[in-house]
Amino acid sequence: MRIVAGCDVGSLTSKAVIMSDGKIIASSIIKSKARPWESAESVMNEALQKAQISMNNIAFCVGTGYGREKIPFVNEISSEIACHAKAARWLIPNARTVIDIGGQDCKAIKLDEKGNMVKFITNDKCASGTGRFLEVMAKVLGVGVDQLGELSSKSKNPITCATACTVWAQADVIQHINDGVPIEDIAAGINTAMAARMSVLAGNIGVEREVCMTGGVAKNEGVVQALEKILGVKIRRIRNADPQIAGALGAALIAKEKLGEDK
Amino acid sequence: MRKELKEYKFDWMLLSCFSAASKLQNGTEKEYQQMLRYIPYFRGVVETVLSTGKPGQRFIEICAKYLDNLVNAKERGYHTAITTFCFSPIIFYAMDIMPICLEVMSVMLTFTYKRGSSDFLDFCNEVGFTETSCSSQRGSLGAYLAGIGTDIDMIVTDTPGVCDTNANAFAFAASYLNKPFFQLDMPPDLTGNRSDEYHREDYKALIAFLEEHTGKKLDLDRLRETLQEAEKQDAMIAELEELARLVPNPLPVTYNFFVYASRFLFAGMPECTRVLEAMLEVGRKNAAEGKSGISNGKEKVRSFFCYIDHYVQSLKFWQMLDEYGICYQGNILSRSWASNAPHVKEYGTYEAAYTLHTDDLDKLIGDIALLNSRMPMIKSIRGPYDAPHMWLQDTLSLAKMYKADFIVYNGTPGCRNTWGMVKLLARDTEKAGFPTYIMYADAFDERVQSWETTRDRFLEFLTVRRLI
Amino acid sequence: MMDAFLHAATSLENDYVKKWKSAGKKIIGYTCSYVPDEILHSVGILPYRIRGYGVGDTAIGDTYFGPFICSLPRCMLQLAGERKFAFLDGIIITPGCDSMRRLDECWRKANDDIQGILPKFHFHYGVPHKYADYTIKWFYDETVRFVNAVESHFNVRVDEEKLRNSIRLYNESRKMLEEFEALRCAEKPPFSGTEALAVIISGCAMPREEYNALLKNFLEESKALQGIKNRIRLMLVGSANDDIELVRVIEESGALVVADNLCFGARLYEDLVEEQGDPVFNLAKRYLAHNECPRRYGDYKKRLAILREKAHRARVDGVILQNIRFCDLHGAENGLFERDLEKEGIPCMRIEREYGPLVEKGRLKMRVDAFVERIRQKRREIA
Known part of the structure; x- marks a missing residue:
């Protein structure tokens, strides 16, 4: 070998x-x-x-x-x-759907039973569906990006977070902080927003089990769980x-x- | 889309909500308050609407009635057509076709669902429709594409030449669902013989299409009856608009919304008339007493909306206007272009208006074609914005006539036709002396800009321009 | 030969335009493939397709257009504001789509601030969205209105015989382009998709007589060439594109664009104009019948049939469906194409992009690479 x-x-x-x-x-x-x-x-x-x-x-x-x-x-x-x-x-080994959220882009890939790429889709231009989005938001919240997942698990009342644009979302998050919204609710809102955007891409190629998630954001349990909820399927943890x-x-x-x- | 959303037909869910809401005030006040606790997402809307008394009660009732008609349309032998807000439903009612107005359904979704129409908005994108498309159709369209609405027989729109993203939503739906499709095309000029003829010929083609797909001939007598009712409604709307000219304006902030929504749902039908009657009663009474329609009775400043309203967030936008004493002087959706409308008389713009000749059967088709070509948006957003009878002229003349202190643009990022020239329009209206505010929010999708930011930016504008 | 095409395709005020102007002749620009060139040609005016090519930034465009608008008209306005279209004696705006329709007002209003950027002659050409007796009548009347406007502004007369000659000349062009199309679809195409686009774009940027002569030579030379083989054959579909770099990026990944259905592309030259009968009416009929643009709502199936036929004729391995952001017409239709073509086993890839400098080259390339890999993988599977 x-x-x-x-x-x-x-x-x-x-x-x-x-x-x-x-x-x-x-x-x-x-x-x-x-x-x-x-x-x-x-x-x-x-x-x-x-x-x-x-x-x-x-x-x-x-x-x-x-x-x-x-x-x-x-x-x-x-x-x-x-x-x-x-x-x-x-x-x-039996993954049929791959969801990857990287720093500047995210993609969803559909595989056939042999593992061949059947279809794929990537996000377009804007950073709002990518790891960069979470980084920017974490910075605004003054926490590490790796803390977002844990924080959001404590949330009782997640905010609705703007997702059209990272810059606007940032302004929104600052607004929520100023309004005294608990940080975990903001974190949960951010994670859910991210998951919702990703779910559109995944939905676009058609999600089949098993679902595997790669990229740095796969380590954020908040996003993974929110995505599971929206897609209605279990995402296999790596x-x-x-x-x-x-x-x-x-x-x-x-x-x-x-x-x-x-x- | 989340699995649970596919469990029930969405229109049936809406019907349950609105029909329950229409009975909320049947009991005691205590019972009413108790019930509100069970509808946390719908509560804001219910309270805002029902607090207006009889008009609000009747409005909720006709929403429920509309949904009931829609959900049961097939069983009751009606055909169904997906259509748009700026398409007069009169022709559909005259031909036993249930008009399913996508924008109205989207607003109902934003009113009642926890996450508004966001899941359905996103579902459209999942199946290949662009995320940059207008959220007004996309919100409820997603539900139809997902197959969780009433069965559809045909799809009809009248926005080509006016609004691409609107027309495109209907064309996409027709191809996706494989349903018959008809477009009324709008030439760039509103007036003149060529346009009149085009509108008329196109409308005849529409009738032929509807006859083909329903297997029924249009009954002119029935059309006349419907148009007669519409005539009555136009006269009532003219009276309401006349009242709105008073200082203070005796009409509450929400009336404008009731007027156009009732027309979108039931123009030419007695249901719409009943809501208008109730509004007139209150309006006349307030006017006689010299009372403002604002809840605390104090009108501080008058706003004119040059496009549409802000529907997300449980009508918080209206509540804010009311709270700050900002009187609402209408928007592009509410004005009727009947020749007896006050603004038509005021400026003598009869060629841009329509007249119904209900005593002459031969003229009915031409009349309704003209009426339809004067529907909101269809009338004023074709061709260049600064051409005669178009957006700029309408905005300035209406803002002036209704003594507005400032002008607000609110739309959706999906709106190509207005975002293409709203900066120019705002420049012109500012030059004419109207402080003008362009809102960057999405009227149907709060994820574009949160309510908190929308509110703060709006109030900031008012403060900076010393309007409050 | 190719140099002449590449030159015309990658510059706005090209040598042909300069020569034309220095002879004291007029040029009218237009934005949409629904405008009949023949009318202008018949009165000795050079019809010129307005483009957004070569924009650096869009500060002027952004001043007048709102943020949620297609970048193509925004770039056009930018160039107009930079006086890059100073050689135009007139412009024609059509409601091709809402973004493009607003170029009318934005250009006019920008002229208030940057004086002299708007030619004296400007015409709003109302093109219906469907094909029926009464819409042809409208479009015919509109074309007559256009003829009258040109006649009175430029003090010329549209002569029936001359117009017939122009129609014949343009039809000749179309016939040659048909031949060109056949070469392009061949098993071993003699030229790349990048070159093909340059050839097509040149037609909107130089006098037709010279274009036809160049095209004739080009076809003859091409026939003698060996041809390109062993590439992944792609068809490029969707929003307007006049940037040959976009095709170049695609072809760099080992692909060859052998067919297209673009506004600045194959859509320009299909269908001849009838030569018998009223020439203005025939022009109105031909241009309105032009069906490939999704602005013709409700005709999706016809357009799908066109793509299907082309895909088979050109033996494509895959289709790239692209749209400029905020171009919902092409964007949404691309979604339908993807669904229906994939069903038939034709791999598709959708791309949303910005018009203008190819800032997203890296991302685009990554996706095209992956798409080409997907197709190769499929081939290996079959083998």
Whole structure:
């Protein structure tokens, strides 16, 4: 079994995954730097260090993400959508619907029983359905983005949050804070708004079980539960890896395929 | 869409709400107060409407009646047509077709459901309709696309040439649901022989379409009866509008809404007449006493809405106007363009108006074609906004005549035709001396801008412009 | 040859326009494919399609249009405000859609602030939304009104014989474009979709005689070429696009756009104008019969049939359905197309975009890449 790697250079974060024998042996996440090749080098180095190997040990590496064409060390590149689809099946073997909410975009992918991409849809332009939306809102609330989920679980009376535009929503949230609305109700409103926007995309491709959620926002229980409520289906929680590295993981899985070590 | 929403027909749910609301005041005050606790989302509307006494009671009753007709239309042998607010329902009633007005249904949803029409708005997008489309149709359209409304026989609209997103919603629905579709197309000019002929020929094609899909011939005598009732209503509306010119305006803030909603639901039918009668009673009485229609009796400032109202948030917008003593001098939806309307007489704009000749059967089709071409929005938002008889002229002349102190634009982000020129309009109205406020909220979707922000920005405008 | 087309497609005041103006001749701009070029041609006026190409920012456009409006007319207004259309002697605005219809007022009002940006001749051309006896009559009357307006403003006369000649000349063009279309759909198309769009756009930006001559040569040369193969064949559908870069981005992902149904595209040249009978009436009939724009409410099935036929003729592997944000007409219809074409096994991808500088190139590319991968995956499955 040779060692493969995937490198996902996103707009906000960059991720790398190293796999051997079908297992993740190292992964890393860093904040993206100004230049994609710098992000790629540094995230990959971090992962290599964790795995205690060098780039020479990597038999095949696939790049993905916005900066994929600027990664110097990859053998091939692939779109994020294909990578997320691939990763989803590894994370949840019978996944048919993949919902990914990343930093600047979100997508819903439909897979057939073999795991082929049947259909996909991504959000358009605006950040209001993406992880960036949550980051902005968390900042306004003065909490960490990772606290939003826990906060919203305490809410009794969630607010209605504007979703048309992140900037407007921000103004709205400030208004609610000034009006003395409990922070957990605001957090819950934000999470529900996010879920509602995502549910439209998911509804668009038609949700089939199992549903797998990838991307950083999958770690926010508030959004996941709100989404479950709206879609009326259970979303399978990912236990075997960090959902945020799904893009890089998919890239590594494609690398493995390229070596002919799959199937 | 959430599964639970598909459990029941949405129009049946609305009927249950409105019919229960229409009986709320049958008991004692204590019982009434007790009941309100069980309808937290509908409560604001119920209180605002019923607090106006008989007109409000009758208004809720006709809403319930309309829904009852709608839900039972098929069983009672009627055909059903999805249609739009600016399409006069007179022709449908004259031909035993139940008009299902999407915008009215959307407003009813925002009034009664916890999350308003948001789930249905979103459902439209799920099935491929654009999220940038107007929320006024999308709200209830989603329910029909999801198959949780009464069965539909046909889809009819009259907004091509006036409002793309409206026309497009109906065209989309027809294709999605695979139903017969008819459009009345509006030429860019309102008046003149060419436009008159176009309106008339187009309307004849509409009648042919309706006859084809109902298998019934139009009975001119029945049409005459309906038009006679509409004539009566026009005269009553003219009297109400005449009353609104008084200072203080004796009509409560909500009356304007009652007028146009009643017309959208039941123009040409006695139900509408009854609501108008009740409003007139109160209006005449207040006028005789020199009383303002504002709840605390103090009219402080007069507003004219150049487009539509704000329906989300349980009528909080109206409550706010009332609370601040802001008298409501109408909007684009409420004005009748019958030749006896006060503003038509005042400015002599008879060519932009219509006259019904109910004594002459041969003229009926031409008359109703003309009436329909003078419906709200259809009349004044075609061609350029500053052309004769169009939006600018109407806004300025009405604001002046009804002594408005300021003008407000409120619509939806889906409204291409007004957002394309509202900045120009506001510039012109400001130049004419009317402080003008453009609201960025969505009249049907509170997720665009929350009520708190809407209220604060509105009040900020009033304060900055020293109107309050 | 291709250079001439690329030049005309990527500049507003191109060399042909300059030459025309320096000869002291007039140019009238219009915004919508429902305007009959032939009438202007017959009186020696160059019909020119107004575009939004090459906009940097939209500060002027934003001053007059509200925020929830399609970016195409906004960009057009911006260019007008920057005096980029100073060579126009007249403009025609049609109610093609609400956003475009408002260009009329916005342009006029902007002229109050930035004097001299509005040509003296401007005409609001009322195009009905359906096809029936009385709507053709309306459109005929409207066209006569247009003829009269041109005649009196420019002091010219629309001569029946000259108009017939113009119709013949434009029909010749259309016939050549049909040939062009056949080459484009071929198994190995001799030119890319990017080039094809440049060829089509050029037709709205240069004198017809010169265009026909260029086109003739282009067709002859193309026939001798080897042709492009082994690409994913796509059809591009939806909102107006006059930016060849959009097609280039798509083609960079290993695709070839072999068919389209765009307003600045194949829609311009289909259907001939009848040459017998009243020429004005024939023009009115042909232009109004133009059915491919979703502004013709209720005709979805006809448009679906057109797409279906094209998809088969051009053997496309997939369809990209794009719309400019706030273009609900194309956007909603794209939703229906997606449903119905996918049902028939034709992969579709919907994109909502902004018109103007391709700021979203990265996102667009990511999606096209994924779409191409999806199609390749499907091919592998079948293999």
